Structure formats: C-alpha cells, structure tokens
Amino acid sequence: MWQRAKIIELIDDQFRIKDESLDYVSPETEGDRFFLGLDKAGAPYFVAYRKGFVESTSDEFQSLRTIGKKLADLEIGAAVHALALAQWHESHQRCAKCGGATVIGMAGAIRKCSACSAEHHPRTDPAVIVLVKDESDRILLGRQKVWPEKRFSTFAGFVEPGESFESTVLREVAEECGGQVISMKYLGSQPWPFPASIMIAYEAVISNPGTTKADGEEIEEIIWLDRELLKAKVASQELLLPPAISVARAMINSWCGPSARELVAKESWRDVGR
The missing domain is CATH 3.90.79.10 (Nucleoside Triphosphate Pyrophosphohydrolase)
Incomplete structure (x- = not known):
C-alpha cells in the first residue's frame, strides 16, 4: 500500500507545497508513516512525518495556517488529519498507565506501551x-x-x-x-x-x-x-x-x-x- 500511496510530507508543522497544493512525495521519503485513509477512487493517503527545521523563507514548506484556505477540500481534510495525528504521536511517547515507552501501532492509529501493552488512541x-x-x-x-x-x-x-x-x-x-x-x-x-x-x-x-x-x-x-x-x-x-x-x-x-x-x-x- 505504501508504494502506491499519495504521501504527504510533514516536517514539524510544515507541509511540502507546490503551486498552492500539497506536493506528494516518493515512498523513499524519511519519517514516521501514518495512514490517513482512502479517497473515493480507493487511493491510499499517508503522511511521512519527522521533526526538523524548515527555513522560514522556504517556499517549499508552509504551515497549515498559511496554506489551509487555499487547499481543495480533500487536501485540507488530509492535512488536518495528518497534523493532528502527528502532534498526538509526538506528545504521547509515554504510557499514561505505567510510564513506559510507547511505540507506533496499526499504521499510526494507536500507540502501544512496550512495558504493559496498554493501547492508547488519538484524542480530540x-x-x-x-x-x-x-x-x-x-x-x-x-x-x-x-x-x-x-x-x-x-x-x-x-x-x-x-x-x-x-x-x-x-x-x-x-x-x-x-x-x-x-x-x-x-x-x-x-x-x-x-x-x-x-x-x-x-x-x-x-x-x-x-x-x-x-x-x-x-x-x-x-x-x-x-x-x-x-x-x-x-x-x-x-x-x-x-x-x-x-x-x-x-x-x-x-x-x-x-x-x-x-x-x-x-x-x-x-x-x-x-
């Protein structure tokens, strides 16, 4: 699925952009891989997320706050999902039950504690x-x-x-x-x-x-x-x-x-x- 997916690149809170649209990247792109869903044609969408630094003058990367109002409905939905999911994973590195380290599970749908096996789900x-x-x-x-x-x-x-x-x-x-x-x-x-x-x-x-x-x-x-x-x-x-x-x-x-x-x-x- 990853090889044929439309992959959104997200560095910290900055999306790769081209011509005021999301710029989908190759499967070789580095980062944690989170599944976002399927479009009406059945094409899978993923985000490749990693922490990093993007120059504030870069035209290739923009925040959702900057580009969001220009994106098509499908793209804004995917970008909102990607950012929310990435931020949840970033802030839930430890288990709320025992304090153990958590790891990504089910293509990003959960985090699982490596110590007590508790499963944690994204919250809103x-x-x-x-x-x-x-x-x-x-x-x-x-x-x-x-x-x-x-x-x-x-x-x-x-x-x-x-x-x-x-x-x-x-x-x-x-x-x-x-x-x-x-x-x-x-x-x-x-x-x-x-x-x-x-x-x-x-x-x-x-x-x-x-x-x-x-x-x-x-x-x-x-x-x-x-x-x-x-x-x-x-x-x-x-x-x-x-x-x-x-x-x-x-x-x-x-x-x-x-x-x-x-x-x-x-x-x-x-x-x-x-």
Missing part, C-alpha cells in the same frame, strides 16, 4: 465556539489578553467533563461576557489541530446586551457590531478578524451575508508569525 478535545447575538441581530466579539492588539473573534471554551455542548454554551457566554442566553442554534463543527480540538459551532441570542462586559481575565475587551460598523472597522484596520481557515470567520461571514466579500484585510493568529 471538544470545545464550543459561539457567535453571540442580540435580538436586533448585532454580534458581539471579544478580544483575549493573549491575542495581538485589535484581534477580535467569537467566544469559545472547552467542554468540561460531564457537560453537554449546550451547557457549555450557556456557561462560556455567561463567564466571558455576562450574557444570558435565551436561544441557541447548532451551526456545524470543525477539526482544529492547534493542537487537538474539535470546534462545535453555535449561534446564541442573549437577552441583556446592555449589561454585557468582558470578564477581565480571559477576555479583555468586547465590542457590539452591526454589519456596517464591522465592515468599516475591518476596512480601517481598527479590527482584525480571525483567519479565513477558521470556523469563527465562517460564522462571521455567514452572519454578514453577501457583503462578507468586503471583509478583506489583514488577518491575525494567536501566535505571532507562522
């Missing part, structure tokens, strides 16, 4: 992400302390043990901005391998827009926006939106409607740089 941490609205159809965005200046986005938080997605929406909105949710609607989900999350997207309407405020701990600033104000602040670069690859941006664009195409300006990530 669920988090809700919420587009908060008022009854006048304005949206509320927030800025985390750790983000670059002017960078605003939707509200999000991890699901606690024993908590439903809906309960997490209620809690996170109340904690981060003091909003009292009166209705919510599920919008979709997105795998987010930075490092290992699945984002569960909701739209939530709150009853008390006049009393919302940033919690001062995680959220430093909030802003209510109608469509015209959002477009004006983006155009003047008073407000930086989340990147186009993110479900947060997709929710904002969907709310904005056809005029979302005017939201063209600088984007910002939590991490400065790549």
Whole structure:
C-alpha cells in the first residue's frame, strides 16, 4: 500500500507545497508513516512525518495556517488529519498507565506501551465556539489578553467533563461576557489541530446586551457590531478578524451575508508569525 500511496510530507508543522497544493512525495521519503485513509477512487493517503527545521523563507514548506484556505477540500481534510495525528504521536511517547515507552501501532492509529501493552488512541478535545447575538441581530466579539492588539473573534471554551455542548454554551457566554442566553442554534463543527480540538459551532441570542462586559481575565475587551460598523472597522484596520481557515470567520461571514466579500484585510493568529 505504501508504494502506491499519495504521501504527504510533514516536517514539524510544515507541509511540502507546490503551486498552492500539497506536493506528494516518493515512498523513499524519511519519517514516521501514518495512514490517513482512502479517497473515493480507493487511493491510499499517508503522511511521512519527522521533526526538523524548515527555513522560514522556504517556499517549499508552509504551515497549515498559511496554506489551509487555499487547499481543495480533500487536501485540507488530509492535512488536518495528518497534523493532528502527528502532534498526538509526538506528545504521547509515554504510557499514561505505567510510564513506559510507547511505540507506533496499526499504521499510526494507536500507540502501544512496550512495558504493559496498554493501547492508547488519538484524542480530540471538544470545545464550543459561539457567535453571540442580540435580538436586533448585532454580534458581539471579544478580544483575549493573549491575542495581538485589535484581534477580535467569537467566544469559545472547552467542554468540561460531564457537560453537554449546550451547557457549555450557556456557561462560556455567561463567564466571558455576562450574557444570558435565551436561544441557541447548532451551526456545524470543525477539526482544529492547534493542537487537538474539535470546534462545535453555535449561534446564541442573549437577552441583556446592555449589561454585557468582558470578564477581565480571559477576555479583555468586547465590542457590539452591526454589519456596517464591522465592515468599516475591518476596512480601517481598527479590527482584525480571525483567519479565513477558521470556523469563527465562517460564522462571521455567514452572519454578514453577501457583503462578507468586503471583509478583506489583514488577518491575525494567536501566535505571532507562522
């Protein structure tokens, strides 16, 4: 299977790229081999992953954050899977039961402890992400302390043990901005391998827009926006939106409607740089 596979090369968090697409490499490429799945034609996909250093000026390698919005659907799916799987293997070198060394098993689907034989499976941490609205159809965005200046986005938080997605929406909105949710609607989900999350997207309407405020701990600033104000602040670069690859941006664009195409300006990530 390896000899006829489409093989993605991943060095650290950098993918080999050619002409804004994944550049599939030969079976002789070095690295740990993880199976990603089959396409509709039955062609197998693998990632060849290894730690290493890629020059920041290299055109041959780019991060998923940089190239993701340009990839075709199949390629973005394969790249997200590859990065999430590689990062899980990198961070689970030891057994959670006995502390023994673990080794790759089942073509990357598990890690097995060499001491106690316990099998460990890749994990994904669920988090809700919420587009908060008022009854006048304005949206509320927030800025985390750790983000670059002017960078605003939707509200999000991890699901606690024993908590439903809906309960997490209620809690996170109340904690981060003091909003009292009166209705919510599920919008979709997105795998987010930075490092290992699945984002569960909701739209939530709150009853008390006049009393919302940033919690001062995680959220430093909030802003209510109608469509015209959002477009004006983006155009003047008073407000930086989340990147186009993110479900947060997709929710904002969907709310904005056809005029979302005017939201063209600088984007910002939590991490400065790549």
